[in-house]
Structure formats: C-alpha cells, structure tokens
Amino acid sequence: MTILYIFIGGALGALLRYIILTLFKSYPADVVGVFLINIIGCFIIGFVTYLAVKRHHLISENINKFLTVGFAGGFTTFSAFSHPTLEMFFQHHYMHAVLNMFLSVIVGLIFVSWGMNCGYYLMNWLIRSKRLGIRQE
Numbered sequence: 001m002t003i004l005y006i007f008i009g010g011a012l013g014a015l016l017r018y019i020i021l022t023l024f025k026s027y028p029a030d031v032v033g034v035f036l037i038n039i040i041g042c043f044i045i046g047f048v049t050y051l052a053v054k055r056h057h058l059i060s061e062n063i064n065k066f067l068t069v070g071f072a073g074g075f076t077t078f079s080a081f082s083h084p085t086l087e088m089f090f091q092h093h094y095m096h097a098v099l100n101m102f103l104s105v106i107v108g109l110i111f112v113s114w115g116m117n118c119g120y121y122l123m124n125w126l127i128r129s130k131r132l133g134i135r136q137e
Helices: 002-023 031-053 061-075 078-090 094-128
Strands: none
Touching: 002 031, 002 061, 031 061, 031 078, 031 094, 078 094
C-alpha cells in the first residue's frame, strides 16, 4: 500500500512542478520557477519531517511517505536545479549561475528549518489550545 501512496504523491508533485514551471517561465533557463519549487519542497519536507519524527503519532507512515518521498520527491528534483545552472555557465552568465547555486542551497536549508519550526509551533499551539487530546512533550 505504501508504494501506491508514493506513486500518487509523486504524480501530483510532478504535475504541480509542471504547472509552476509554466507559470514562472523566466530568463535565464527557468531558474525562478525551479527556485520556487525547491524552496517550497524544502519547507514541505521540513514541516512533515517534524510532524513525523517529533509527533509520529499524528502522521501515518503512508502519509509521511506520500508527502516526502512521493509529493516532494516528484515536485522537486536536483536535475531541475543542475541543468539550468549549467546552461547559465555555458551562456557565460557566471554570476547568475553562482547566485542560483548559493541561493538554492542556503535558502533551501533555511526553508527546511522554517518548515520544522512551523511544525513545532503549530503543534504547541494545538496542544495549548486543547484542540488535540495529547500531552505536551
């Protein structure tokens, strides 16, 4: 059953990636759309990881795999980052290429951390407001 969750999540993630890339077509080499996709994917992975690791009882293993391996895996892709960056180097847009690499990695790490923090604060808010019948850890 887990394979089905991953399959469906991957299909939905790839479809959303395609839609975003068509909406944010830009020069040089579609980097704006790829950048947005990667940071959104980083946030999703961070948020879900917090809920799955720290609050494992709130997200089932299948939903965790659906969102991380399936959806985020189909949504983001290293090749979608690498190819346009290499194209910028070939076109002698060195500053754009270096800026894309730097921003993608640094902002990606920030968004994973932000997603984890949002998961933490959401859970604390839900627990304090007694919307969830669980004890605080």
